[in-house]
Amino acid sequence: MTAEPAALRVRHLAKAYGRLEAVQDLSFAVHPGEVVGLLGPNGAGKTSAIECIAGLRQPDGGEILIGGIDAASNRRLANRRLGIALQATGLQDQITPREAIHLFAALYVVTPEADDLLDRFGLAAKADARFATLSGGQRQRLALALAFINDPAVLILDEPTVGLDPAIRAELHEHIAAMRRDGRAILLATHDMQEAQALCDRLLVIHQGRLVAQGSPQELIGSSLSSAILQVQTSAPPAHPPLPPLTLLSAADCELRLEAAELTAGLGELARWLAAQDIRLIDIQIARPGLADIIVQLTGR
Amino acid sequence: MRAFAAHVGTGLRLNLRNRMALIYGYIFPLLFLLSFWIIYRHDPVPIVLHLGALLTVTALGGACFGLPTTLVAERERGVWRRYRATPTGTATLVTSTIATRTILLLSAAALQLALAFALGMPMPLHPFGLVIAFLCASVAFLALGMVIAGVANSVPAVQALGQCIFLPMLMIGGVAVPLQSLPDWTLALSAFFPGRFAVEAIQHCVTGAGLAGSARPIAVLLAMAAAAGLAAIGAFRWDPAQPLPVKRRAGWFAAALALWFGTAAWTLGAGTPAPEAPAESLTAPQVARPTPPPALPGLADPAPEPEPLPTLAATPQQQAVQEPDAAAPAIGPAERWQDVTPADFHRIAFDRLPADTGVVNPWAARGEQPAGLIADQLATAREGLGAWAPAQVADPVQRTRNYLFVAAVPDLLQMEQLERFLPALVFDRLQQEFASDDLAKILYWIAMHPQEGDDAAVRQLEPLGLPPTSGPTRTARARSMVYALKMLGRLTGDLPGSASSQK
Numbered sequence: 001m002t003a004e005p006a007a008l009r010v011r012h013l014a015k016a017y018g019r020l021e022a023v024q025d026l027s028f029a030v031h032p033g034e035v036v037g038l039l040g041p042n043g044a045g046k047t048s049a050i051e052c053i054a055g056l057r058q059p060d061g062g063e064i065l066i067g068g069i070d071a072a073s074n075r076r077l078a079n080r081r082l083g084i085a086l087q088a089t090g091l092q093d094q095i096t097p098r099e100a101i102h103l104f105a106a107l108y109v110v111t112p113e114a115d116d117l118l119d120r121f122g123l124a125a126k127a128d129a130r131f132a133t134l135s136g137g138q139r140q141r142l143a144l145a146l147a148f149i150n151d152p153a154v155l156i157l158d159e160p161t162v163g164l165d166p167a168i169r170a171e172l173h174e175h176i177a178a179m180r181r182d183g184r185a186i187l188l189a190t191h192d193m194q195e196a197q198a199l200c201d202r203l204l205v206i207h208q209g210r211l212v213a214q215g216s217p218q219e220l221i222g223s224s225l226s227s228a229i230l231q232v233q234t235s236a237p238p239a240h241p242p243l244p245p246l247t248l249l250s251a252a253d254c255e256l257r258l259e260a261a262e263l264t265a266g267l268g269e270l271a272r273w274l275a276a277q278d279i280r281l282i283d284i285q286i287a288r289p290g291l292a293d294i295i296v297q298l299t300g301r
Numbered sequence: 302m303r304a305f306a307a308h309v310g311t312g313l314r315l316n317l318r319n320r321m322a323l324i325y326g327y328i329f330p331l332l333f334l335l336s337f338w339i340i341y342r343h344d345p346v347p348i349v350l351h352l353g354a355l356l357t358v359t360a361l362g363g364a365c366f367g368l369p370t371t372l373v374a375e376r377e378r379g380v381w382r383r384y385r386a387t388p389t390g391t392a393t394l395v396t397s398t399i400a401t402r403t404i405l406l407l408s409a410a411a412l413q414l415a416l417a418f419a420l421g422m423p424m425p426l427h428p429f430g431l432v433i434a435f436l437c438a439s440v441a442f443l444a445l446g447m448v449i450a451g452v453a454n455s456v457p458a459v460q461a462l463g464q465c466i467f468l469p470m471l472m473i474g475g476v477a478v479p480l481q482s483l484p485d486w487t488l489a490l491s492a493f494f495p496g497r498f499a500v501e502a503i504q505h506c507v508t509g510a511g512l513a514g515s516a517r518p519i520a521v522l523l524a525m526a527a528a529a530g531l532a533a534i535g536a537f538r539w540d541p542a543q544p545l546p547v548k549r550r551a552g553w554f555a556a557a558l559a560l561w562f563g564t565a566a567w568t569l570g571a572g573t574p575a576p577e578a579p580a581e582s583l584t585a586p587q588v589a590r591p592t593p594p595p596a597l598p599g600l601a602d603p604a605p606e607p608e609p610l611p612t613l614a615a616t617p618q619q620q621a622v623q624e625p626d627a628a629a630p631a632i633g634p635a636e637r638w639q640d641v642t643p644a645d646f647h648r649i650a651f652d653r654l655p656a657d658t659g660v661v662n663p664w665a666a667r668g669e670q671p672a673g674l675i676a677d678q679l680a681t682a683r684e685g686l687g688a689w690a691p692a693q694v695a696d697p698v699q700r701t702r703n704y705l706f707v708a709a710v711p712d713l714l715q716m717e718q719l720e721r722f723l724p725a726l727v728f729d730r731l732q733q734e735f736a737s738d739d740l741a742k743i744l745y746w747i748a749m750h751p752q753e754g755d756d757a758a759v760r761q762l763e764p765l766g767l768p769p770t771s772g773p774t775r776t777a778r779a780r781s782m783v784y785a786l787k788m789l790g791r792l793t794g795d796l797p798g799s800a801s802s803q804k
Contacts, residue, residue: 086383092375106304109389
């Protein structure tokens with residue numbers, strides 16, 4: 001009663017295609033004013049999860065609550081509160097953005113504020129141009145405008161910027177950030193790490209249909225923040241392995257790869273270890289793992 | 302309701318903007334109409350008897366191609382996936398799609414009718430019934446179009462599947478090619494396709510008894526619409542990636558098949574005892590009506606479906622002897638051919654017989670010489686007639702009837718000009734065998750009793766170098782009747798333009 005209810009809550013979602021279990025036991029929540037990123041390699045189950053939430057597929061199990069409404073038993077009501085921009089939204093070649101907005105306003109049974117929406121998503125100049133003549137960026141902006149048409153509490157955006165050039169991507173990111181400031185709950189599927197890091201408050205990493213990690217971008221990076229990879233070149237190959245917190249990952253003559261569980265102590269041990277063997281340090285590079293490395297690490301790819 | 306209206310409105314607007322859709326939806330039906338007009342230019346009223354076929358082709362084209370092409374293209378692009386994420390239900394979106402298409406079909410039909418009127422077609426006898434019949438046909442075809450849209454994965458697949466339904470229905474389903482000129486098994490086959498019933502229902506409203514006479518074809522259309530509708534529900538997909546849910550919706554498909562086969566079996570069994578009588582309406586009131594249009598449509602009609610038959614089945618006096626003066630009594634009740642009097646002849650509207658230059662019951666002009674091969678065939682026929690068994694029959698009426706078949710059957714078979722010369726050959730022969738007075742009475746008698754007597758001669762034409770046929774003899778009798786009247790007109794000099802050709 002006291003806790004603010006999640007705008008979108010998914011519990012134990014499961015979806016299988018034949019023997020392929022696309023989504024297994026997936027649970028998470030998205031709160032108002034929060035952008036949650038759904039991350040994972042292609043085929044991880046992102047799209048299946050999103051399609052189940054959007055009502056495009058029938059889940060095999062689990063529960064989806066949209067603004068507290070059970071989507072399975074009340075799909076239409078749930079859809080009223082849901083805004084959605086699917087990956088590469090296609091519309092009829094002959095339709096214009098203004099007509100599309102009027103059509104979808106009628107399908108959502110809302111009064112369209114077509115000019116507002118067109119202005120807001122930078123489509124005023126193209127309002128009466130046919131869809132076939134719109135650029136990729138304009139099409140995605142139209143998709144976002146349609147996602148917005150019913151003033152939804154929950155937005156689901158599936159790879160909204162895929163295939164767009166950086167300037168347009170930055171512009172769309174600004175739109176998404178503005179939606180978040182409005183207090184909407186946003187679920188964003190992406191496999192673009194920069195996008196995830198820039199936009200998301202929280203990340204869900206899924207792999208083979210399962211949730212393998214979650215947290216803020218900083219938390220996910222921070223969980224392995226203390227460790228570092230050392231690329232070292234020495235004057236001679238070492239005769240025996242180093243002591244903790246240093247681990248020798250690989251050695252090819254004088255090229256060594258070492259992992260330092262803690263960087264400061266690791267560097268001290270490196271100096272001691274090489275001096276004891278009378279080996280000189282010729283070059284050293286220190287690499288911190290990024291989000292991409294963490295995903296690879298988590299998903300084993 | 303707002304969603305429904307908006308979806309219909311958008312669908313119509315987008316269709317008007319789509320050049321290909323306009324060509325297929327509007328230009329093609331007009332071209333079809335013009336080609337029919339050219340083919341039947343010699344008929345007294347070239348289009349009116351084919352309007353059933355023409356409007357059916359329009360509805361069929363829009364339903365087999367227009368609807369599924371648009372729907373599948375939208376589905377491939379993800380438009381329907383996006384629709385699905387809205388609060389608007391499936392039923393609304395599907396019914397609004399069908400409503401859109403129905404409006405498009407009605408407008409195409411209206412345009413087609415407008416051109417037909419411009420070309421001189423008279424008003425249909427039952428305009429309101431025509432709208433109803435066309436709507437029923439449209440719904441049946443559109444439901445079929447929804448099945449195509451469900452089954453086809455891509456637009457090219459729609460084209461392929463659509464052709465698989467469109468062409469057979471046109472060619473052997475009784476739409477563009479009359480069932481009379483097809484083998485009997487096609488009649489059984491055509492009972493499975495709605496095309497034939499659409500032609501029948503629409504034609505009844507144009508030249509026939511209207512909805513009252515077409516209750517059965519309309520019932521069949523609606524039953525087939527329901528069957529296709531069930532199958533369409535089973536085959537409906539939002540997403541091109543989703544496979545056709547055959548197993549999951551087996552119930553829908555089973556129900557659809559059961560209804561479909563049931564309907565076809567009912568048509569084949571209940572109302573249609575013999576393949577020769579595909580139509581139930583044996584009154585052909587169009588001929589007896591005082592309305593201006595077709596004079597002897599039943600006779601003039603070489604083509605579609607059951608109309609020619611009623612003319613023969615109904616009381617022939619009423620029809621063939623249609624008097625411009627509607628108050629005139631029906632023809633005198635002569636009991637034997639010998640009792641026929643010249644006064645009877647004058648009741649015949651010779652000016653309404655099909656033209657000698659037409660496709661139906663043609664007659665070569667007097668001085669016209671047959672080309673080489675045709676001349677040989679004519680010589681063979683002339684020699685053959687001397688020993689031809691049906692020409693030895695004692696009864697003068699039956700013998701004359703047999704002779705008439707020699708002209709009538711090749712006319713039905715459309716034998717490369719030969720059929721234009723045979724009537725004169727037969728006429729010469731008859732004039733050699735009978736006195737003119739008697740011959741006139743006999744010809745009149747045959748024309749007034751087209752269903753009487755034996756028609757075995759139809760199958761005995763081989764000795765004359767003519768192809769044997771086993772087809773329905775109904776039409777051969779109809780053509781014989783017209784030739785009998787044309788010969789009578791030549792004898793009496795009443796046939797327009799024949800005064801010079803009579804003896």
